[in-house]
Amino acid sequence: MEDVDVKELDRMLQQAFDEATKLYKERGFARRVGFGKKPALVSVDLANAWTRPGNPFTCDQEKMDNEIIPGMQKLLKAFRANGHPVIHVTTAYEITDRNAPFTDMGLWHDKIPVDVVDLANEDLWAIDSRIAPIEGEYTLLKKRASSFHGTELAGILRANGVDTILVTGVTACACVRQTICDGIADGFRTIAVKEAIGDRVPGAVAWNLFDIDSKFGDVETVDTCVEYLNTVGK
Template sequence: MSDLDTKDLDPKELDRLLKQAFAAATKLYQERGFQRRVGFGKRPALVSVDLANAWTRPGNPFTCDQDKMDAEIIPGMQRLLTAFRAANLPVIHVTTAYEITDREAPFTDMGLWHNKIPIDVVNLKDKDLWAIDSRIAPVEGEYTLLKKRASAFHGTELGGILRASGVDTILVTGVTACACVRTTLCDGLADGFRTIAVRECIGDRVPGVVDYNLFDIDAKFADVESVDTCVSYIEGLGAARIAAE
């Protein structure tokens, strides 16, 4: 769906239609045993997907909904980062960029994905494009992972470094709901991690996409939880650790 298709769409009407569809789907899912809970584990990590300038700032083909980015995603991420840092828990910032961006090159790290989407605009040489947004910039001790595909797990070291740190739960944030966030959650669950999608900290470009994907993800691949719930969980782990020392 393009901007031309959605610019005149009434958000209230879209929300009404989605809620109507979700109500019918919830009945079906629950009758068939879906929407079970995976739950929080004992040692979580925050996996922030593609909250880099090409996605979080205006003017790029990858730019996501700026209203949600500025009003919900970045403030929510700031709260999560504060909680994770206070509890001394792992934080992984994920970004995407390519070294060989010539679409006619006989060999490229873009693979075939550039035939579907404009990944050639995220050039590794232009660090400002793929740098994590300065409002949620990594601090010392946090890791920035460079990926080439949608999932943060596909062909990367993510699963290995999480397991090496004893992580059993991943709280996933970022963009986009329909692609990189979704596939990261799917692969995270497949790799044996408890998967939590942080509702307010997940965005996309097209109206309705976030709501639909979070509804469907919650039915099959992860628990969708609020920032408040996630922060309370992290703060509780920190308090328990301090009490045990």
């Protein structure tokens, strides 16, 4: 889409959000779940297949390079300086032959091209080198949209006393959203970090962050989250 079209879309969405916000607040929606006592970062699919050009899963490169990656770097600095847990989530499949009699892709390959993210090609599912994991951080491999579905995520968070998850990554309309919805369902305070969430489709980030903030978690800025990370428990 042309830049002017994207700007017009954003304007129209904001107008719709302003009207919807009035309705939601009248009916008791958009309450605050708030920050808890022990946070963890859950960074969803900020791996090369999503963050770099040339892949079916590639997301908005301008936002990725100028907003999401710098936002993540700022968050990671605060998480690491204060010793808070960091979980990097990625997605890949071992059996990517769509005609195979058995595959770990389930039925998802019938809808989207998950077969391109082959576990044998580590460069595809490796976390972007600009925000690469360091020693002591965990990389979790998932097979479905949610970082919680069929994974050990909830268990390791609870085992480490985590009550709050700051969620970043891509995509806003799928893996990030599903992770946030499952996070609050599993009893974690869910925070969507505004500038560190992206998508491929114009308008998808704005719409999903609005809807998440109304129903499933709090949308907070990177700066607000960094201030929280620097002060919680002190």
